[in-house]
Amino acid sequence: MFLSHGVNELGELVSIHDVSSGRVPLSCPFCGKSLIAKKGSQKEHHFAHDGQTCSDATVTLQMTALPLFDVEMGLSKTEITLLEKLSRWRSFSRTWLSSKQRAAFDELVVSGLVEFQEGDDRPRLSKSAKQLLTLNSHTGRYFSIPDYAELQEALFVAKEKQLLAYDRDHGTHTTKFFRLRLATILQQHLYVLRMCLEQDSVCYPLLKVGMTTRSIEERMTEICRDLDKFGRIQNIEVLGFLHHFGSLEKRLLTLIQPHQHKLGSLTEYSDVLSIPPHLLNEDIRNLGKRKVNGHECSVTYRHHQRKIRGGQRRSQLLNDRHLGRPSKKADTLLEDYPDVIRAYENGLSFRKASSETGRAINTVRKVYDVLKVRGRTI
Structure with missing residues (x-):
């Protein structure tokens, strides 16, 4: 911190x-x-x-330490232990708690991580609290990066509620410093780079994860300069540059740490071939876009594909038919894909046209069908 x-x-x-x-x-x-x-x-x-x-x-x-950034467990050990006990107890009494646990319990209630239902004296864990226990259990290694980001955002809000209550009772200003700290971290961007480093005629595919407030071009220049003393960089590729997601850097570094490729005093490089593919392909790409306003943040897009499929399944159950994206009209297809029209006129097959234009094969097929109906010849 x-x-x-x-x-x-x-x-x-x-x-x-x-x-x-x-x-x-x-x-x-x-x-x-x-x-x-x-x-x-x-x-x-x-x-x-x-x-x-x-x-x-x-x-x-x-x-004012940030949950899941400065504090790896998200909460203090006392609070995590108390949440575990509350999740197991079928009944509850404050007299069962020590003075230290009572203080932690009150903070958890203020933060909203522990809730009470009307007419029930037994405390219940919120969704975020249950997710936090899962993250800190032996199954936590399967926690996806988008879910981790969502939990972290919920804990930011919970921590702010705790500090607001503390400042109100003690006349302090810890909330102000927490918000400043959070705003500083939210200005950091997360980057994921893949590179090939040649050492003694052997090429090592490496991964670099970090955070920066500068452009990725500036950061890449520094990285190349740092690696010059260890070998020759054959190529460097940006797998992701995610604005305002710098708070996830430590989580990613923890996940790839077992595959570390140490270069002198540099410990933030890992062997690409050993890293689980879903981490780079699904988890990183599903993070979406985070909007930041000072210490407040919101994500406008996450798990897009999963949400679409979930909506389609619900529609199929309710309407007894598949409801997907509305089909484009013939004229719209021809206006939107002039590159596919050129591929058709050049006599390219579906697969070749898809490869040349970067369009999906189904999109190419639809455009080709419209052109054939309209009597165009190859």
Whole structure:
């Protein structure tokens, strides 16, 4: 957990992304000591004290740690243990809890992770709480990246509710620092790169996962410079550049860590051939688009294919027939796919036309059928 904001002479909070590396004219928001901007290539960019870190900063940073980013389990060990117990108990009484557990229980209720139904004194776990227990169990390794992102977003909201209640009771401002911390991380973009590194006449296919606020071209230039001392890069390919999904970097690094390909002090490279294919093909591509407004975020598209198929199955059950995307009219097909028309006129087969134009074979077939009906000849 790092300090991401300092205070300028006007008393305004300044982000680490708005300053250059080295000593800066900023001070710690808690103790007033001078700060140094640390902006290396290994760790997350952050401010460090010009001396020993103050205790107030340490406590506040621990309280405002981001779930499933700064805190790998999502919640503290005490809270996770309490959720596990609540999921097993068929009855409940606060007298069964220690003083530490009672405090954790109250925070879980405030956050909405533990709920009460009307007329029932027994607490129940929310959907997010159940998912969190699954993630921290032995089956957690099967948790998909889109589901992980959705859970993380729910925990961001739950954490904010906890801190708002704490600030109201204690007159503190931890929520403000949490929102600043969250806004800083949400500005980070997730990138996934595949490259071939030649060492001693052997070509190693490698994967690199990271986060950045800059363009992918700038980051790739730095990566090539870092790898020059270990070998020659034959090619480098962008598998994904996902805006505002930098909060998932640590999850991906954890999943690919067993396949690590260590290069000197660089530990963030992995062997592509050993990584499960679904991680790169399905999980990454199903993340969708995340919209960010300060510390708030929303995902406008996720699991698109799964949602479409689910809707089609429901429609089939209700209407006793398959309902899919409406068919295009003949004129619309010809307007939308002039490249397929050229392929038809050049005498290309379905497969060849699909390969040349990048269109699906069914799309090519539909256009070809319209052209044949209209009497065009090859």
